[in-house]
Structure formats: structure tokens, C-alpha cells
Amino acid sequence: MREFTVSTPTATLVMTPASVSTSHDGGFGVRMTFARDEEIFAQEEEADLIYKVVSGAVRTTCLMADGRRQIGSFYFAGDVFGVEAGEFHRFSAEALCDLVVLVMKRSLVERDEALRTEVWRATAQELARAQEHLLLLGRKTACEKVASFIIDLARRQGGEKVFLPMCRQDMADYLGLTIETVSRMMTQLQAERAIALDDARRVRIQGPALERMASA
Amino acid sequence: MREFTVSTPTATLVMTPASVSTSHDGGFGVRMTFARDEEIFAQEEEADLIYKVVSGAVRTTCLMADGRRQIGSFYFAGDVFGVEAGEFHRFSAEALCDLVVLVMKRSLVERDEALRTEVWRATAQELARAQEHLLLLGRKTACEKVASFIIDLARRQGGEKVFLPMCRQDMADYLGLTIETVSRMMTQLQAERAIALDDARRVRIQGPALERMASA
DNA sequence: CGACATATTGAGTACATTCAAAGTCTGTGG
DNA sequence: CCACAGACTTTGAATGTACTCAATATGTCG
Numbered sequence: 213m214r215e216f217t218v219s220t221p222t223a224t225l226v227m228t229p230a231s232v233s234t235s236h237d238g239g240f241g242v243r244m245t246f247a248r249d250e251e252i253f254a255q256e257e258e259a260d261l262i263y264k265v266v267s268g269a270v271r272t273t274c275l276m277a278d279g280r281r282q283i284g285s286f287y288f289a290g291d292v293f294g295v296e297a298g299e300f301h302r303f304s305a306e307a308l309c310d311l312v313v314l315v316m317k318r319s320l321v322e323r324d325e326a327l328r329t330e331v332w333r334a335t336a337q338e339l340a341r342a343q344e345h346l347l348l349l350g351r352k353t354a355c356e357k358v359a360s361f362i363i364d365l366a367r368r369q370g371g372e373k374v375f376l377p378m379c380r381q382d383m384a385d386y387l388g389l390t391i392e393t394v395s396r397m398m399t400q401l402q403a404e405r406a407i408a409l410d411d412a413r414r415v416r417i418q419g420p421a422l423e424r425m426a427s428a
Numbered sequence: 429m430r431e432f433t434v435s436t437p438t439a440t441l442v443m444t445p446a447s448v449s450t451s452h453d454g455g456f457g458v459r460m461t462f463a464r465d466e467e468i469f470a471q472e473e474e475a476d477l478i479y480k481v482v483s484g485a486v487r488t489t490c491l492m493a494d495g496r497r498q499i500g501s502f503y504f505a506g507d508v509f510g511v512e513a514g515e516f517h518r519f520s521a522e523a524l525c526d527l528v529v530l531v532m533k534r535s536l537v538e539r540d541e542a543l544r545t546e547v548w549r550a551t552a553q554e555l556a557r558a559q560e561h562l563l564l565l566g567r568k569t570a571c572e573k574v575a576s577f578i579i580d581l582a583r584r585q586g587g588e589k590v591f592l593p594m595c596r597q598d599m600a601d602y603l604g605l606t607i608e609t610v611s612r613m614m615t616q617l618q619a620e621r622a623i624a625l626d627d628a629r630r631v632r633i634q635g636p637a638l639e640r641m642a643s644a
Numbered sequence: 645c646g647a648c649a650t651a652t653t654g655a656g657t658a659c660a661t662t663c664a665a666a667g668t669c670t671g672t673g674g
Numbered sequence: 675c676c677a678c679a680g681a682c683t684t685t686g687a688a689t690g691t692a693c694t695c696a697a698t699a700t701g702t703c704g
């Protein structure tokens with residue numbers, strides 16, 4: 213169906229003394245960088261590390277045997293990801309674009325009071341996001357899904373101008389749609405003057421029309 | 429669209445000395461009971477309590493302005509629910525059937541080491557469930573949704589015989605379908621000898637056929 | 645038994661999909 | 675600077691899965 217560059221995280225892991233920081237920024241330890249589409253961890257892989265985005269963006273995806281794909285979430289600067297209830301990752305994580313993260317051993321996080329609190333907050337926040345996502349997937353129309361998605365990104369980026377760091381396929385796999393449908397809805401939102409497109413990835417929200425179409 | 433009996437929790441809150449237990453069972457404090465379809469907490473209500481099911485079952489639901497409904501999760505004996513990242517509940521919670529829960533103040537949980545750990549584990553587990561639910565809603569067919577749902581319940585109940593404590597409307601709102609489609613899929617699964625129905629709520633899983641249809 | 649809620653079945657429709665083609669953007673090399 | 679290749683996006687036409695509306699069946703409780 214689609215292909216992914218499967219390169220090992222270690223291939224780009226920077227472990228020079230200069231790249232290792234031991235405190236600040238929540239106490240997360242090692243800095244790592246990934247190129248666009250590189251895998252950070254794989255589905256079914258052991259989950260002994262916890263990550264925090266410094267810059268760039270991440271998607272987590274679940275791939276079914278026949279190639280169907282669901283994106284669980286997108287993560288941006290400041291977001292924590294990779295937290296699991298069990299021993300293994302249930303989704304894989306990939307860099308949406310060039311990425312810098314801080315990485316910490318799960319066992320260390322569990323021992324440190326402040327880190328544990330931070331990770332707990334992040335987990336609860338992620339659950340809230342997932343629940344919002346459930347409503348979107350289960351009960352919203354294609355148009356509402358796309359509108360909600362743009363509004364969500366706008367909130368996270370804090371402005372009327374929204375940059376979409378992901379391709380249409382990623383949007384589709386997040387929204388439970390096809391690329392064609394996403395594209396059609398973008399066109400429709402433009403026609404209805406809810407958004408304007410500078411190019412495929414640069415959206416401007418035009419007044420309150422989009423909010424109305426999202427049925428938040 | 430549909431109606432709910434909106435009665436206050438306090439109406440059935442048992443606060444006699446006999447019903448108050450202070451420890452055991454994870455340290456959750458006060459015992460409360462709810463009748464079928466009673467509301468435990470409401471969407472947008474302040475989230476200052478955390479709950480644990482003793483017996484019975486719970487559904488959490490999000491209601492849109494136009495009546496569309498999404499069920500976030502079902503909770504059974506031993507499950508913790510009502511945990512929020514923010515100050516308010518984003519879903520409401522209702523008793524699926526006669527229900528007994530243990531209730532504890534959120535502020536107390538946050539102060540107690542053992543409780544905090546238990547609640548954290550429950551939150552991470554709930555996130556994992558929600559992610560599985562995302563895949564189901566976003567990428568599975570109606571038939572796969574119903575098959576997966578029955579298998580999930582079977583795992584939680586631990587056996588070939590599955591009891592569905594919820595009505596078809598609740599199943600539909602969990603699976604992002606209509607009652608008619610759920611009903612048709614139940615009939616289809618029967619026709620294909622994946623399940624047998626003793627009555628609408630008593631399902632027997634017939635060998636490995638159902639697993640195959642779930643595309644887990 | 646009759647009344648009401650819940651569940652199933654049937655027929656026609658609609659929304660999103662599939663398959664196909666055309667258009668746009670980006671980067672590379674001449 | 676322009677031409678070309680490849681990836682991504684948009685548009686078009688036909689199809690199909692799940693939905694809506696309607697009727698019937700089953701179950702439960704007075």
C-alpha cells in the first residue's frame with residue numbers, strides 16, 4: 213500500500229557529550245534527532261523509553277495486517293509521547309519532519325517524583341485528546357472532521373494562520389477518511405469561505421464559519 | 429432524540445455509617461449505589477471525584493448539540509473511571525445497570541502514594557483502550573466493529589459465553605454505527621456461524637470464526 | 645391480554661469510497 | 675533559467691457500505 217523508510221533510531225542517535233543534558237526541561241535526559249519519516253519506535257517494540265518533543269512533529273500510527281492505517285495522535289514541541297500501560301508499544305511513532313526529542317528511561321521516570329508527575333499529566337492530557345478523537349471518528353461527518361482538525365491545529369499553534377505539517381494521507385489516516393475525501397472537503401471549506409489556502413499546507417481561517425462547521 | 433432520566437447522584441447516595449468504608453479495596457473511600465440509567469456525573473461537571481466499580485457496569489457518553497452520541501468506554505468491576513486531565517468532565521457517566529461504586533476525592537488521591545499509582549495505572553490502561561477504540565472507529569468495517577466488540581467483552585468476562593449488559597443503542601454509539609446496522613451485523617455473524625444468540629443479550633462464540641472477522 | 649420498549653428486517657438513499665485522470669509543486673540537472 | 679521527473683494534490687465518474695425511514699417481530703411488565 214504505502215512504504216516507509218525503516219531505519220534504526222540509533223543510526224541518527226547523537227550521543228556526543230555535547231548532546232547529553234541531564235536536567236532542566238523536565239529532567240529528560242538524552243537528546244536525539246530524526247529525519248523526516250524516520251521511525252522512532254515500532255509497533256510491538258518494547259516500551260522502555262519515554263519521549264518529549266523539542267522541535268518538529270511526530271505521528272503515532274497503527275498498521276493493520278492488510279495495510280489499513282490509523283493515526284493515533286500528532287505531537288508537537290513540548291508534548292510527551294511513548295507512554296504505555298503495558299510492556300510494549302501498541303502504535304509506532306515516526307517523525308513528521310526533521311525532529312529533535314529528549315529521551316528518558318521509563319524506569320528512571322518511575323523513580324523520580326517530579327518526572328512521574330509530568331508524565332502522569334501528559335498521559336491524562338493524551339487521554340482527553342483521544343476521547344475528543346473518538347467523538348470525531350465515531351460521530352462526525354467528513355466535513356466536520358476536517359473542520360475540527362484544522363481548528364484543533366489552530367488552537368495548538370495559536371493563531372488564524374495554520375500550517376499543516378503532515379500530508380493529506382496523514383490527515384486522512386487521522387480522520388478515518390481517504391485522501392480524496394480530505395481533499396474534497398478542503399475544497400468545499402474554501403468554496404464556503406470558511407478557510408483560504410495559500411498552498412496545500414498553509415491554511416487561513418476566515419472568521420467563525422469554520423467553527424460552525426466543526427460542530428465541536 | 430433519546431431521553432435520559434436525569435436524577436441527582438445524591439438522591440441515591442447512601443451515607444449511613446454502615447456504608448462508609450475507609451480502607452481496603454485500594455483505599456477508595458465511600459460506597460455509592462446507582463440505579464439503571466442514573467447519571468453518576470455530567471458532561472462539563474466539575475471533576476473532583478474518582479470512581480471505582482465494585483459491581484455493575486458504567487458507560488461514559490459524549491452528547492453533541494444535535495443529539496448525536498458517542499460512548500467513550502464501558503467500565504466493569506475493578507475498573508477506575510472519572511479521571512480527568514482538566515478541572516471538568518468531558519463525558520458524562522451513567523449506570524448501565526444497578527451499580528455499586530467506591531468514590532474518593534481527587535485531592536486525596538493526589539496526596540496518597542499508593543492511590544496515585546493505582547489511578548495512574550488505570551489512566552494508562554484507559555488510554556490503551558481508547559487507542560484500540562480509535563482504530564476500530566477509524567478503520568474497521570461494521571462487521572469487524574461488532575466482531576471486535578464481542579471479542580473484547582469476551583476477554584473481559586473470560587469465557588466463550590458473553591453477556592451484553594448494554595442495549596443495541598449503546599453498542600451502536602460505542603461503535604459509531606446505528607442500531608439497525610448493529611442488528612444486521614449480529615444477524616450476519618450468526619448466519620456465518622461465528623456466534624450464536626440465546627437471546628439478544630446472550631452470545632456464544634463459535635470457534636475461531638469471530639476472531640478472523642474482527643481483523644484485530 | 646394489552647401496552648410499551650427493544651430488536652430485527654426490508655427498501656431506497658446518501659455519503660464516502662474506489663478507480664481513474666489531470667493538475668500542481670519541488671527539486672535536480674542540463 | 676528552464677525542462678523534466680516524481681511526489682503530492684485535486685477533480686471526475688461510478689460504486690458500495692452504512693444510513694434513513696418504515697414495518698414487523700420479540701420481549702417485558704402491568
